[in-house]
Amino acid sequence: MGMVGTVGLVLHPQRDSRKAIDTILRWAGDKGATVIGLPDEVGRIDCTAVAVDTATLVDRADLLVGLGGDGTMLRTMRLIAGRPTPILGVNLGKLGFLAEIDVDELADTLSAIDAHAYTIEPRMAIRCSVSGVDVTAFNDIALVRIPGDGLAAVSVTPAGSPFVRYAADAVIVATSTGSTAYSFSAGGPIVSPRVEAVLVVAAAAHSSFNRALVLPADEDVTLHVLPTSGRLAVEVDGAVVAHLCPGESVTVTAWPGAAKVVRLGTTFYERARRKLRVGGSAEAD
Template sequence: MTEIGAVGLVLHPRRDCAQVIGTMVDWARSRDIKLFGVESEVERARGAVSSIGAEDLAGRVDLLVSLGGDGTMLRAMRLGIPDRTPVLGVNLGKLGFLAEIDPPELTDALCAIDEHRFTTEPRSGLRAVTGDKDAIAFNDVALVRVPGNGMTAVRLHVEGHPFVSYSADAVVVATPTGSTAYSFSAGGPIISPRAEGLLITPVAPHSTFNRAVFLSGGEKLALEITGSEVGVEADGQLIGYVGAGTVIDIEVLPAAAQVVRLGRTTFYQRAQRKFGLSGFTSQGEV
């Protein structure tokens, strides 16, 4: 990454970002750096940030800064895919796994990045394809039951062969990043973000086989809908409905996003803090 010439802002749709935007504007002016933001969001910056289309943002900037929670960070990561633009997460809500800093640390963090005192952590994504439709996610793709339509019935095909069938409230296909999200709430394991593969977890299963399955990133996965219509969600956003006989192909997108890390906490320290696990020591404690 060369010296920063432009930074793109990705804002939480509802949280008050004014103070953090002000910090960004002051820092950018002091270093003659341009700020850009998505057209529908920059009006909240009151003219201090230039407007640009979402599809063009990542290609115009050297760094994306997500102001919000993990949901905003996931959106910034998706925007950064074409150019693998590094993404810095600034946490404006509850502690997440992806955000690296809190607002008081922002100026120091930006200076460190501009002076190349940081690393990037690659995060794999996944693409779900059926027919002429596709969706990209960094946490998970979930097939969820439609109220009144019965259970979500899905047959897993691995490497072109049927492997196991699930009947459940939902079937979640997660990346290692997403192993701490929906899959975890359904009893799935925590997977290191350094791993590469697909974690399939049934939610409230009603089938004989009720365990999660982890596939390597190179193994082909297809999901065949064997029951009634189900909803398809990507990173928590409903993208459509599919019926019996539909096959959804899932592929891993290796290192699809680059998350900025400043070496202040590890993934496991963030997990300890998030889940209130014993043994967590906050920064500065002995």
């Protein structure tokens, strides 16, 4: 018996997902499976997917399919965080790090998953509480300066031991997944998602010490906004969720294995080389 009785859909808000959805519906019809999705997403497309609320989507889906790019995959991972449900990413546009296949490969991939012919790549998340709200990120949580409000002056305390004070445009706490996102643009290292590590990276640091920290997943890290800092935006996977003022702080903790991403043969290094256009020094040729 196949493993997929119910396919859950998570759609990009703008990209055309008609071909992908039609493929999923045809596959599900042949298998006697059900396709479900969120009302505001499947409702804008004339299709036979069943509209359900978020809780039902999470509870009923045997497989979640994110149709879009990395942003859609991050949202899908946050929806299902902490559950064993596998997540398949389908590219609708430019190549991403998290999506595994293109639309033309979708039917065969669904059959492979149904036959248990796939592997799982666990993805770690990070969490914190800010302004009384618990938030989860699979890329990063960043304290970011607001233009005109001064620099982000932030002290970094891993495992209860004060280590460094940064004055920067932003201080980013990233997962290994997020090492190729904001952290990378700020000069942080590329880290395989198989490594359960927490990165702390300052963007455009105004100090002689501008190195990234790499912390183990079992150590919390506290970011404290110093008196000399401006008001800071708190970004979770790129979205502003709150603001912090001098004297306030957040403590970020790791959540290993929070999401299960489907893999069918591609490697992280292949995806990273393509996405980042990694070549090398001409001197090495």
